[in-house]
Amino acid sequence: MADYISLSYWDLAFAAIFILLNGAISIAFKLGLAKKLFIVATRMVVQLSIVALLLKAIFSISSPWLTALVALAMGLFAGREIWARQEKKLAGFWGYSIGAGTMMFAGFFVTIVALNTQIQPDPWWNPQFALPLFGMILGNTMTGVSLALDSLTSTLNRERIAIEARLLLGFNRWQALLPFIRQALRAGFMPIINAMAAMGIVSLPGMMTGQILSGVDPAEAVKYQILILLLIGGATGLGVIGATLLSAYRLSDERDRLRLDRLKATK
């Protein structure tokens, strides 16, 4: 098997030509994408370069507290993404904390269990293992939770008359909201279900191809990928269910009312 092939900065600059080509097409046809594409590509390069420096430093310091702190910061940023991706969101403290809290709980729980039982690095919190694992789990849980919450809040808002009709016919709040909760759960589970279904047939996941490119035996890379997907599925499910039920709880009250007044007013 071939060894790991290191990339030069010129290799990267050359790859950017394709993005520039896209930008040129956009300008030629007035598609309005060039500026945005340029900004996100630059952002991606800057963000990843900083990450490389940070990870190098964190690995060499190798402190449990620093590792925990970095994981927490990742969680807080992901929480902010969940918040920002919802068109309708809960007002105030709840708008951020339900999504971020359930995602972080699910992410930390699954990561810590996996580190202590399956992967077992020494020490178990070794940032070289803990942070990439947590990052992958967190990113996918974030996507699931934000899709579920976006579906829930926009559906409840849109279906107010139907939900109130159910309440008026003597349904309690959970009975009244159940079809819409189901819809939100489906939305949250969709990406991971699609990903698992397409895995290996339609798509070769980035982590696995990365390992193969760096010279790891495909059988080993696949084992890791399966583990990661199962962990992601588990964490996404926990996060999606937790966030959806807590938000439904917050958007209704003990007198079985629909409380859309607890959504943040949008302009």
Next chain:
Amino acid sequence: MLEIKSLSNEIFAPLSLRVKRGEIVAIHGASGSGKSVFLRAIVDLDPNEGEVFLDGVERSNMPANIWRSKVAMIPAQTGWWADEVAEHFEKTNQLDELLKALDLPSNILTWLVSRLSTGERHRLGIARAINLKPQVLLLDEPTAALDKKATILVEDLVNMQAKNGVAIVLVTHDEDQAKRLANRSFLLKNGEFHSLKGGVDNG
């Protein structure tokens, strides 16, 4: 008897009202005077202050969904959550009779909701609530979307309910309808009830 004591929320000042079994009380008022919001407060659909009793039992003594199965509100806009009409109905033995009383086709339960006209939706909404045998009926503009013939059928049904001992609060902008149906009627203006017919309420 339905007894409302100092019911208020952000939109209207404390209002009190008593409605006996078999009585029909009509409420008029300009758009935005709070008629519908008042009905929503009685069924506890929005946060509110005050007490509401049914036969001496205050609503906070029971879960809100039980309260709403006794004190039913039929909103001006009917809600649908499934494709088929039947999925919105509980099977009871008076259901066929109710549909017939409102001149709805006997197979309408097998229809798709998307196929219903506005008038059909509205009459089905009325049948759906009465089908559960509430003790109090709060009707919000029950005939605003209906033609003359359907209006008469709904009025007959409301009268029949009152005869059977249901207490009825009717919000309507149609003064003639109020005259035809109501034992008492009020004008809701500036957050207060003004008696139009049947004497001042003693609530």
